Amino acid sequence: MYDTIIKNGKIIDGTGNPWYSSDIRIRNGKIAKIAPHLKGDREIDATKMVICPGFIDMHSHTDFILPFFNTMDSFIRQGITTCVVGMCGSSLAPIHPEKVEEFKRDASTFIPLFKDIDITWHTFTEYVEEMGNMKIPGNLVLVVGYENIRIAGGAGHENRLPTSKELNRMKELVKEAMEAGAFGMSTGLIYAPQVYVSTEEIIELAKVVAAYDGLYFSHIRDEGKRLVEAVKEFIRIVEESKCRGGQIAHLKASGKPFWGASIEVLQIIEEANDRGINVTCDSYPYNRGCSSLVTALPPWAREGGHEKIMERLQNPEDRERIKREITQGVESERWENWIGVNGFDRLYVALVNTEKWRDTIGKNISEITILKGKSDEWETFFELLIDEELGVSITLETMDEEDIRQIMTSRYQMVGTDGMGMPKTSVLPVSHPRFCGTFPRILGRYVREEKVLALEDAIRKMTSFPAQRLGLQDRGLLKEHMWADVVIFDPETVIDTATYEEPDRFPEGIHYVMINGETVVENGKQMKRYPGKVLR
Structure with a gap:
């Protein structure tokens, strides 16, 4: 050599x-x-x-692209050499043999190529072997998603607690994943069916993670009105499960009424660390997030999975209830009310699957309503979801620059794209600039131009700090x-x-x-x- x-x-x-x-x-x-x-x-x-050192992306969804495109272009070109996958509670394993078609349908809502994929694995062990045989340019750190665990062995899409038998089955699935090489377990507590999980259930599963010296990663339950409450719930899970540590995904204060909350949240994280609870976070340098439009629905409207959601969207009584609860807010429902807090003019269509709505990409719901001649934003909202069979990706302009900087300069912050390593292709377009620009944006804008961070400190946050967090002793x-x-x-x-x-x-x-x-x-x-x- x-x-x-x-x-x-x-x-x-x-x-x-x-x-x-x-x-x-x-x-x-x-x-x-x-x-x-x-x-x-x-x-x-x-x-x-x-x-x-090569950059380590602490939060990515590249695992959902690799079965179709293995070149990871948008990551490799920005210097990412290792990425953590299986985030927000969604991974590619385990998949129960009887739930394969359900998994493919749900995944194809946002990545249509999943309709025709041949899934040859079911357990996490089989998945690790599959990925190990794949030719890829970058390194992967695998995490098991709670949603997969829930659907394979728990309450599935139902809004209920698991039975004792289901809970034991889920624990076995987490154990199998950890023994196969998972670095921990992730949750995405704004997404159905994860939105229905109790804190106690997560703690019980995280105890299994702790037994293997693993980490708990989470897109926490609320990044807006109940941000402080959600961070405290996260800390409780880490503390009571005795996990080696916890990683809060893409920490932010979302929604103008809650701008400035980053100061209190970072203080809570500091206090947790002072008490011996190892809690860290990652973030990206953009004022828009990216998610699915269907997640703007109240939790009850998302219960039961794809077919049930579609039925409710076409039911006049359910539509009126959805409008009423989003407009008025429902305190009994623990969910992040994007539309009620931010308005339709802060939600921009990023990706759709049909030609009918292709000309709406890049426009917000209010602009689209005028463009399409709809009676109001609600008609646009419901018609978009129905026509696209829920497959609408959006960017949400909900963050303030000062919060972004506060979090970025925290001693507990690392960098995560919350993106995918993708090629330039019309088959599957990129939905957010963070897919291509996260790390260079910090180095160029926040280090060189605005001097928010020293170059050496920014690089530490991108390299040795995440390596230490993950336990990668020979990288970073x-x-x-x-x-x-x-x-x-x-x-x-x-x-x-x-x-x-x-x-x-x-x-x-x-x-x-x-x-x-x-x-x-x-x-x-x-x-x-x-x-x-x-x-x-």
Whole structure:
């Protein structure tokens, strides 16, 4: 195996320390030597560039793309070398053999390609083996989703507590996933059927995770009105389950009435850590989130799964109840009322499946109502969901820049895209600029231009901090004997170029990316190389 030498750059090693000058020898996939004046078979001249560890994405949904597109372009091009998948309670396993068609139908609502997929695995063990055999450019950290556990062994789409038999079955499924190599379990507590789960049920399942020294990841129950309550619930789950730690997904204060709540929430996280409860978070640098339009419905309207939801949307009495509860708010329902809090003009259509609504992409519901000549936004809302059979992705303009900065500068924050590593393709368009631009946006806008973070600290949040959180002892630092996941970028030009109007534009300034010692981006061009691994 030949040596690659990286020369003449500024090494920022991921510790948070200032840069220093040296050469790096890479051999057999690892960093073999860091010293001046090294010689090798191949040399990379990093003059005026920064050399740092590969970026670790703490929150992604790339697992749902890999069965169809394995190149991870939008991630690799921004320097992501490892991504955590199985987030928001949704993973690709376990899938009960009798629920395969149901899984394919639900997944195809937003990724139509799932209609024709041949699912050859059912258990998490079989899934890990499947992924291990796949050629991928980047590394994967697998997490098991609670929704999969619930549908495979619990109450499914019903709004009820599990029976003791179901709870034991779910515990066995979590155990099987952890023994197969899952790093933990995730939940997405705004999504049906996860919205129906009790805190106590999560704690019982998380105790199994704790027995394997795993982590609890969560898209918490509310990011708006009940944000503080939701964070406290999360901390309780971590504390009572005795998990090694907890990771709050894409922490934010969503909805103008709740802007500024990040200060209190970060204080609560600080206090939890002071008490010995290891709680951290991730976030992305955008003022819009991205989700499914169907999640704007009250929880009762989403009970029972796809067919039941479609029936209610076409029932005049149910539609009136939905309108009334969203408009007036229902305190007894623990849900995040996006429309009631933010209005239709903050919800933008990002992806649809039919030609009828294709011209609405990029417009908010109020604008679409005028464009389509509808009587009001409610008619647009219901017709969109019915015509698209629930398959409408939206971006939600609900966050304030000051909260974004508060969270970004917290000592407990890491970086997560909440996106997917995707190629540019008309078959499955990108729905949010975070898919392509998260890490370069922080380095360009928030480090270089606005000086919100020091470069060394930003890189630590992208590399050694998430590696430490995940327990990856041989990644996240530029250090001898570590795996050679490396990014070389120009600190004067690195920037995101993706926008809400053109979310699939790749960033600038990322010149080289190496994963497990192989160069996957060279002079800004992605190579057809697949050195990625499923990490254990």
